[in-house]
Amino acid sequence: MYGQRVWYKFPYETLSDLKVLCDGGLNFQKMCDATQWVDTVEVYLEHEDVNNEAEESESGPQGGQSDQGNGESGPQDGAESEIEMNEARENVEPDPRDERVAAIVGEFVDEEEYNEAHRDTPPASDDEEDDIGNGYERWRRGSGELKIMQVFESISEFKEAVLEYALMGGWNVKYTRWGDEISEAKCAVVGEVPCTWRVYCSYEKAVNLYMVKSYQEEHSCTKDGYCKLLTDYAIAKLLINEIRHNNALMPRFIQDIIQDRYNLTVTHDIARKARKRALEMISSEFDEQFARIKDYKEHILETNPGSSCDLVTTIRDDGVEIFDKFYVCFKALKTIWRAYCRPIIGIDGCFMKSTSKGQLLAAVGRDANNQIYPVAWGIVQVEDADNWKWFIERVKYDLNLQNGLGFTLISDKRQYTNFKYFLTVFFYLQGLIKAVEEELPYIEHRMCARHVYGNVKKLHPNKPKFKKLFWAVANSFNEGDYKAALKELKAFDSQIYDDLMARDPRTCTRAFFSTISTCEDGLNNFSESYNSGLKKARSLPLVEMLETMRRQTMVRIEVRKKKLLKYRKKYSEKVAKTIIEEGEQRKWCKKRTPGPNGVSEVEENSVSHTVNMDRRTCSCRRWDLTGIPCRHALKVILDKKLNAEDFVADCYLTTLWKQQYSDSITPVEGMKFWKETPGSQIEPPPRPAEKGRKKNPKKRMKSIHESPTKGKKVSRHLKVIHCYRCGMAGHNSLHCKHAGVPNKPRKIYPRKKKQSSQGESMSFDQRDAPGPSQPTQTSNLND
Incomplete structure (x- = not known):
């Protein structure tokens, strides 16, 4: 075999494409790698001339004997032959394949061993699909390139590559041939001379892939700013994430996004259809996540044993299972709340912003720094008496509230603007209050003062x-x-x-609050703040929303845990802030009269208050309710030269604060890791058909009395207008009914003259001064 030359080629190649096959060489390895794509390899064997070998064998030994017999010319001839061989080696052109091998070997250091599963683990040599060989090259998503002999997994992938090429280059392209095994695209710019750009792709049996077989790369036209490939379906896939986060994205904004991102123009009708199609895609995603809600429940219980997760469904008349409500309370959260948090929770509900309407109910606690600590949440269709009772029952069981004795609950009373909404709020409040009275008869139920x-x-x-x-x-x-x-x-x-x-203002007044919870909150702001932080999550599909809430809770725990690593004070930040505020008011406490058994009398603005240092109480009840010394207690503490922090309630200790964030929720894997539970799939609840055009969601406009005006001008709120025609109040001249009354004369205010600078006045005088042809009075006087 070493005295012969071996060649090989593939069936679809010609004889001019023959490649030399060396035993153990690089071509031999390439041929072996290519056999996984090609079934047949044609091998050719070239024999050398036997007569020439015989003549060379006869003359070879004789020449050798004569040279050796002389003895003098042998060494010289050997040196000359060696020089000629070296010159021959220098004149031979280097093989580029050898240079690539040398370069690769030069860069090689050592293999990294991937003993653990890792997403960056390099594939095995048997799985190297990108390097097909023989000029074939796989398409790389995001490159925006089209090449001859480029291969694709399917025609749809080829169309994706063509769309990507058109968008990245801003070209107007259209399809002229399509099918399951072929596809052709041409330039769509209309001109006197058609553009020559063209790409054709069809199935290639040799590699079992779809290959670009014809490609005219250069355009002979000018870009017109349009692209026929930007259909409503293509735009919907491109902007589905934007529309998912903002389902009120109007067609004109879609046009602006396409123009800014790709420098292409789409019509308003196409943008409108794209938005509609994207919403249909999102709606199908919502339905898919309702179908996996059973699997999600089982996976939560599997990854977080001891957690509470309840799924309630209803059966339709045709036997289909419909989603009704969902509740979850992770073990880590309820265990921490029971052991380290104050016995107070706030409950509130808010609307979901997705296509599947519903309401989110949440139970939120307070940590040692008076910050929110979410405990449990649930999804219901409406906030009625049954759903509130169902939610409170589960919160009662998870938090071990029993009959409510020794615990505090805060809820809100909603505002109403018309009679219909008043009825809704009335039944909502009746349902919530009734549920609390039935499930937690002895709990302290506070109402939000706002x-x-x-x-x-x-x-x-x-x-x-x-x-x-x-x-x-x-x-x-x-x-x-x-x-x-x-x-x-x-x-x-x-x-x-x-x-x-x-x-009944006593339900929202601090004077009647219990001191057991050591919390003076008369507002449900911490529950509403939690709901406000879920504004983006509430617009997501069901499972994604629940997962976002879980992850946000985990992030919150981790952030505060890291913050506490650097905190060195004995009590939380709220204690220091409250003591500073009360210390500033201590200046009004003028006198202190000591009494027996640690009781003192402190006078503030001619009003006496009794401070009991042993019981840590004050007649103003501020110390009793908050657990932090009030201004009267601070007067006594500082007069006795004591430390104010020694009289703070233990619920604010930093050690307790750290314990509240010592544990977190166990991570939950993605949807593809969930086990499919047997039984029928759950379908989403029916969506009520909305009449008319959907309004853009806007933030709630705050009333004039809810927050101070932040503008720089005085508001015209509550000002009474007057008519300048008749002078009467309550209307203007456009709506004046006194037709025969003469117009009331307006008060004329003198108009202020604009003050100009000295430079401007000088230029004005010079510009407006008369020329020599028009003598002025001054010039005449001078004359």
Whole structure:
């Protein structure tokens, strides 16, 4: 075999493509690698001339004997032959394949052993599909390139490559041939001379892939800013993530996105159809996630044993299982709340923003720094009595609330603007209150003061002083201040007083709060803040929303855990802030009268308060309710030269704060790792058909009394307009009904003259000064 030359080629190649096959060489390895794509290899054997070998064998020994017999010329001839061989080697052109091998070997250091499963593990040599050989090259997604002999897995992948090429280059391309095994695209620019750009792809049996067999790369046209491949389906796939996060994205904004991103123009009709198709795709994703909700429940219980997860479904008349509600409470959260958190929770509901309407219910606690600590959440269709009872039952069981004795619950009272919404809120409140009374009869049920104020304010607008008077009532820490504030409110407006008393203000007033929870919260802001943080999650499909809530909880725990690693104080940040605020008010406490058994009398603004250092109480009830010394207690503590932090409740200890974030939720794998549970698939609840055009979601507009005006101009709110025709109040001249009344003369204000700088005045005088042909009065006088 070493005296012969061996060649090989593939069946689809010609004889001019023959390749030399060396025993153990690089070509031999390439031929072996290519056999996995080609069934047949043609091998050719070239024999050498026997007569020439015989003549050379006869003359060879004789010449050798004569040279050796002379003895003198042997060494010289050997040196000359060696020089000639070296010159021959220098004149031979290097093989590029050898250079590539040398370069690769030069860069080689050592293999890295991947003993563990890792996403960057290099594939085995048997799986090297990208290197097909013989000029074939696989398409790389994101490259935007098209090449001759480029191969694809399918025609759809080829069309994806053509679309990517058109978008990245801004070319107008259209399909002229299509089918299951062939596809052709040409330039779609209309001109006097058709553009020569063309690409053709069809199935290649030799490699069992689809290959580009004809490609005219150069365009002979000018870009027109359009692309016929940008159909509604293509745009929907390109912008599905944007529309998923903002389902109110209007067609004009879709046009702007395509223009900014690809410098291409699409019509308004195409953008409208693309938005509709994208919403249909998203809706199908929602349905798919409802079908996997059973698997999600089982996977949670498998990865987080001890957690509570409840799924409730209903059976339709045709036997189809429909989603109704879902509840989850992870073991780590409920264990931490039971052991280290204060016995207070806030519950609130908010609307989901996805195509499958529903409402999210959440139970949120407080940590040692008075920050939110979510405990449990659930999904229901509507906030009615049955669903609230179902949710409170599960929270009661997970948090071991029993009959509610020794615990505090905060909920809101919603505002209403019309009678229909009033009925909805009325039944909502009745359902929530009834559920709490049935399941937790002895719990302290506080109502959100802000919502109580909003309900009364709706009945009595244009009463700006009511805001100050109401919050004086709600923020009263003792019954003395409460009665004084109510008396002032009644003197201001007896009707407002009656409407407020009809809503039982004691449920939102600090003077009547229990001191067991060591929390003065009269607002449900921490629950609403938690719901506000889930604004983006609420627009996602069901499972994605639940997973986002879980991951946000894990991130929150990790962030605060890292923060606590650097915190060195004995108590949380809230304690230091409260002591500073109360310390500033201590200056009004002028006198301290010591009494027996650690009791002292402190006078503030001519009002005496009793401070008991042993019981850690004060008659103002601020110390009792918050667990942090009030201004009167600070007066006694500092007069005795004691440390204020020694009289703070233990629920604010930093050690307890760290324990609250010592454990977290066990990670949950992705959807592809979930085991499929037997039984029928769950379908989403029916979506009510909405009439008319969908309105853009907007943030709730705050009332003028809810937050101070942040502008730099005085608001015209509550100002009464007057008609300049008749001078009467309540209307303007356009709506004046006094046709015969003469116009009231307007007051003319002198218009201020614009003050110009000295330079401007000088230039003005020079510009407006008369020329020599028009002598002025000054020039005449001078003459």
